C-alpha cells in the first residue's frame with residue numbers, strides 16, 4: 001500500500017479535523033493531537049493542551065533511538081558528572097624532585113560513575129623525560145638534572161567525554177653530583193654537569209672510565225676480542241705462510257697455528273685500534289717453545305702513515321727500546337716506561353730461534369681516549 005493510500009485511510013477513519021493535502025503534506029488535527037509532515041520533510045508530533053507524547057519501545061527490551069543513539073544512553077551522558085581530582089588544592093598539585101631522580105606520581109581523578117579515565121597533558125609542558133604511563137594512571141620517568149619549575153595541566157576524561165583539569169607544578173632542584181656522591185676515583189677531578197650526563201670525571205692519565213675506575217696499565221684494549229678489533233684491523237708485513245695477522249691475538253688457537261709468524265726480523269705485526277688510545281704495555285705469548293719472539297721493538301702512529309719508534313730514554317744513545325717477549329705459552333706483560341698515544345701499533349720481532357721463525361700472540365694494555373670523559 002502506498003503512503004498516500006494510508007494517509008487517506010487515516011483521514012477517513014479520523015476525519016474530524018484532518019486535512020489530507022494533495023501536495024504530499026500530512027496534517028492530522030484530532031482533538032488534543034496533531035501530526036504534521038511538512039513538504040520539506042520535517043515531522044511534528046504534538047499533543048494538545050497539557051497532554052503528553054509517549055514514545056514506548058517494545059515491552060521485551062526494545063530501545064528508543066535518537067539519531068541512531070540509544071536515548072537512554074544519551075540521557076546518562078547528559079546527566080553524567082565530570083570526574084573529580086583527589087586532594088586537589090586551589091594552587092594545584094605540587095611536586096618537588098631532585099635532578100636525576102625517578103619520579104612516580106599517581107594521577108588520581110575519581111569518576112562518579114567509576115568509568116575508565118584517560119589522562120593527557122592539555123597545556124604547558126611536562127619535564128623532559130617524564131611521560132604518562134601507557135595505561136595512564138601515573139607520571140613516571142627520570143627528571144633532568146636542572147634547576148627549573150615546570151607547570152602543566154592534566155585533563156582527566158571519562159568515557160562520556162566529561163573532563164576535569166588539574167594543574168601540576170614540578171620544581172626540579174639541580175644537584176651537585178660531585179659533592180653528593182664524589183664519584184671520581186683515583187684522583188679524577190669531578191665536573192658537575194646539567195642535563196642527561198650529571199657529571200664528568202677528568203681522570204688522571206693512568207685512569208679512565210665514567211668514574212676513573214679503569215686502571216689503564218692493566219686494562220686490555222681488546223686485541224684478543226674479535227668484536228673489538230675485527231680481522232681487518234690486524235695486519236702484518238712479511239708473514240710466514242698461513243700464520244696470519246689475525247692469529248696474532250692473545251689466546252688465539254684458530255687457523256694453522258697459535259699465533260702470527262713473521263719471516264724474519266724485517267717482519268712486523270700491526271694492530272689498528274680504531275681510535276686513539278694511551279698504550280701502557282704489551283702482553284705476549286709464544287706460539288711454542290721454538291716458535292717465539294724473544295724480544296721486539298715497537299713503533300706507533302696516530303694516522304697509520306707516520307710511525308715513530310719507541311725509543312730507549314734511559315740511555316744517551318738514540319736506540320730503540322727493546323721489549324721482552326717470551327718463549328712461554330703463558331702470557332707475559334711488559335710495561336712501557338711511559339704510555340704512548342697512538343691508534344696504530346707495530347711490533348717488530350728482533351730475537352727468535354735462529355732455525356725457526358718469530359711468532360707471537362699479543363694484546364695491548366691501555367685506555368681508549370674516548371673512555372676518558374675529559375674533553
Ligand SMILES: *[C@@H]1O[C@H](CO)[C@@H](O)[C@H](O)[C@H]1NC(C)=O
Nearest residue numbers: 036038039040041042043044
Ligand atoms: C524544517 O526543516 C528545515 C530544513 O529542512 C528547517 O530549516 C526548519 O527549521 C524546520 N522547521 C521546524 C519547525 O523544525
Ligand SMILES: *[C@@H]1O[C@H](CO)[C@@H](O)[C@H](O)[C@H]1NC(C)=O
Nearest residue numbers: 132133134135136137138140
Ligand atoms: C601500567 O603500566 C606500568 C608500566 O608502564 C606497569 O608497570 C603496570 O603494571 C601497569 N598497570 C596495569 C594495571 O596494567
Ligand SMILES: *[C@@H]1O[C@H](CO)[C@@H](O)[C@H](O)[C@H]1NC(C)=O
Nearest residue numbers: 189191201202203204374375
Ligand atoms: C682536565 O685536567 C687536565 C689536567 O689537570 C686539565 O689540563 C684540563 O683542562 C682538565 N679538563 C677540564 C675540562 O677541566
Ligand SMILES: *[C@@H]1O[C@H](CO)[C@@H](O)[C@H](O)[C@H]1NC(C)=O
Nearest residue numbers: 220222224225226227228229
Ligand atoms: C668482546 O667485546 C664485546 C664488545 O665490546 C663484549 O660485549 C664482549 O663481552 C667481549 N668478549 C669478551 C670475551 O671479553
Ligand SMILES: *[C@@H]1O[C@H](CO)[C@@H](O)[C@H](O)[C@H]1NC(C)=O
Nearest residue numbers: 240241242243244255256257
Ligand atoms: C695454508 O692453508 C691452506 C688452506 O687451509 C692449505 O691448503 C695449505 O696447505 C696451507 N699452506 C701451508 C704452507 O701450510
Ligand SMILES: *[C@@H]1O[C@H](CO)[C@@H](O)[C@H](O)[C@H]1NC(C)=O
Nearest residue numbers: 312313314315316317318319
Ligand atoms: C748521559 O750523558 C750525560 C752527559 O753527556 C752524562 O752525565 C750521563 O751520565 C749519561 N747517562 C747515561 C745513562 O749514560
Ligand SMILES: *[C@@H]1O[C@H](CO)[C@@H](O)[C@H](O)[C@H]1NC(C)=O
Nearest residue numbers: 295321322323324325334335
Ligand atoms: C728484559 O729482560 C732482561 C733480562 O731478563 C732485563 O734485564 C731487562 O730489563 C728487560 N727489559 C725490559 C724492558 O723489561
Ligand SMILES: CC(=O)N[C@H]1CO[C@H](CO)[C@@H](O)[C@@H]1O
Nearest residue numbers: 030031032033048049050051
Ligand atoms: C484543543 C482541544 O481540542 N482541546 C480539547 C482537549 O480535550 C479536552 C477533553 O479531554 C477538551 O475539553 C478540550 O477541548
